[in-house]
Amino acid sequence: MPPLALRMLRYTPVAVLPGMVAPLVLWPAATGGDTDPARLLAAVVTLAVGLTTRSLLAAMGAGAMTLYAALGITALL
Amino acid sequence: MPVATAKSVYWTGVRDGLPFLLVVTPFAMLFGVVAADAGLTLGQTMGFSVTVFAGAAQFAALQLMVDNAGIALVLLAALAVNLRMAMYSAALVPWLGAAPIWQQALVAYVNVDQTYAVSMVRFDERPDWTVAQRVAFFLGVATPITPMWVAMTAVGALLGSRIPPAWALDFALPITFIAMVAPMLKTLAHLVAAAVSVAVALLLTGLPSGLGLLIAAASAMVAGATVETLTGPARLRIPPGRSGSSF
Numbered sequence: 001m002p003p004l005a006l007r008m009l010r011y012t013p014v015a016v017l018p019g020m021v022a023p024l025v026l027w028p029a030a031t032g033g034d035t036d037p038a039r040l041l042a043a044v045v046t047l048a049v050g051l052t053t054r055s056l057l058a059a060m061g062a063g064a065m066t067l068y069a070a071l072g073i074t075a076l077l
Numbered sequence: 078m079p080v081a082t083a084k085s086v087y088w089t090g091v092r093d094g095l096p097f098l099l100v101v102t103p104f105a106m107l108f109g110v111v112a113a114d115a116g117l118t119l120g121q122t123m124g125f126s127v128t129v130f131a132g133a134a135q136f137a138a139l140q141l142m143v144d145n146a147g148i149a150l151v152l153l154a155a156l157a158v159n160l161r162m163a164m165y166s167a168a169l170v171p172w173l174g175a176a177p178i179w180q181q182a183l184v185a186y187v188n189v190d191q192t193y194a195v196s197m198v199r200f201d202e203r204p205d206w207t208v209a210q211r212v213a214f215f216l217g218v219a220t221p222i223t224p225m226w227v228a229m230t231a232v233g234a235l236l237g238s239r240i241p242p243a244w245a246l247d248f249a250l251p252i253t254f255i256a257m258v259a260p261m262l263k264t265l266a267h268l269v270a271a272a273v274s275v276a277v278a279l280l281l282t283g284l285p286s287g288l289g290l291l292i293a294a295a296s297a298m299v300a301g302a303t304v305e306t307l308t309g310p311a312r313l314r315i316p317p318g319r320s321g322s323s324f
Contacts, residue, residue, distance in 0.1 A: 004302065007302040007305055007306070008298040008299065008301070008302040009163070009298075010301070010302075010305070011266070011267065011270040011297060011298045011300075011301030011302060012294070012298060013257075013258065013261060014258055014261050014262065014267050014270045014271045014274070014297070014301065015270050015271075015273075015274050015293075015294040015295075015296075015297030015298045015301065016137065016154060016274070016290070016294045016297075017137070017254045017257060017258045017274075018254075018258055018271040018272075018274040018275045018278070018297075019274035019275060019277065019278030019289075019290050019293035019294055019297065020137060020140060020154075020254065020278070020290055021250075021251045021254040021255060021258075022274075022275040022278050022279050023278065023279065023282050024140075024248075024250070024251045025251050025255075026279070027282075028247060028248065029247065030245065030247040030248070038245075039245075039248050039251070042248065042252060043251060043252070043255055046252050046255040046256050046259070047255050047259050049259075050255060050256050050258070050259020050260055051259045051260075051262060053260075054259075054260040055260065056104075056256050056257055056260060057099065057103070057256075059252075059255065059256035059259055059260070060103070060252055060253060060256040063252035063255065063256060064249075064252060067245060067248055067252065068245075071245055
């Protein structure tokens with residue numbers, strides 16, 4: 001394969017997944033397309049933990065905990 | 078080389094593969110849950126997991142199917158997410174190219190981020206290994222991972238249909254994608270590619286399902302490659318235990 005093609009291929013996962021996830025985070029279907037603070041916060045925490053720990057499991061765990069904590073607080077308010 | 082040697086190399090591979098069960102188990106269960114949530118039957122979910130056997134690509138394809146994207150877009154997105162497997166295969170040729178074709182096919186099937194990353198490190202350390210020993214090691218690493226992926230998908234699919242909507246399972250997929258991508262953002266080029274992908278995808282949400290994503294992904298790949306040209310080459314190989322990209 002030509003070097004330029006290889007160079008572009010290297011970015012396929014980071015080129016596809018963020019674009020797929022961004023609308024799901026900002027306009028979730030579960031809330032009728034309205035931005036949901038709990039889901040937005042969970043997404044931000046997942047990203048931050050993933051960037052700092054470089055661990056898929058830590059990021060997923062932190063994101064899930066944030067989501068449920070935020071959803072719980074929203075339900076109480 | 079005696080059979081016993083290939084055998085002991087195989088078990089070394091099994092040992093090296095075991096830690097990855099920590100990643101594979103929850104991830105596969107989640108795929109089963111999300112697939113059940115999307116309305117796939119247990120049979121369809123299992124067919125998906127066994128034939129595709131590719132974590133991130135499975136999630137991506139499933140999401141587009143839920144969005145009612147055309148089958149061509151679903152296949153294209155799954156291929157795009159897993160194009161790096163083609164690069165892995167190319168990188169494995171110098172090590173395993175002399176193996177019989179059925180062994181190469183087997184290796185190709187179980188070739189995922191984890192098996193690839195561990196094997197490349199070991200092959201570098203042990204240049205004395207024969208081709209047969211390298212194949213044995215690679216298959217050893219895959220031995221705990223592959224059946225667990227399939228089995229846990231089934232568990233997730235069976236549990237998934239019983240989970241109430243209040244659990245917000247719709248958001249399991251975004252969280253998983255973000256958690257997979259974040260550890261990949263190792264260089265400026267990766268960061269720029271991800272940012273371009275997000276920006277273009279959000280700008281083009283009005284386009285028919287999947288089309289905007291395709292344009293976003295293409296723009297992001299060009300952006301990443303351009304930044305890499307300006308800042309110097311990124312490393313292709315993933316350090317062991319830190320892959321976290323697929324699966």
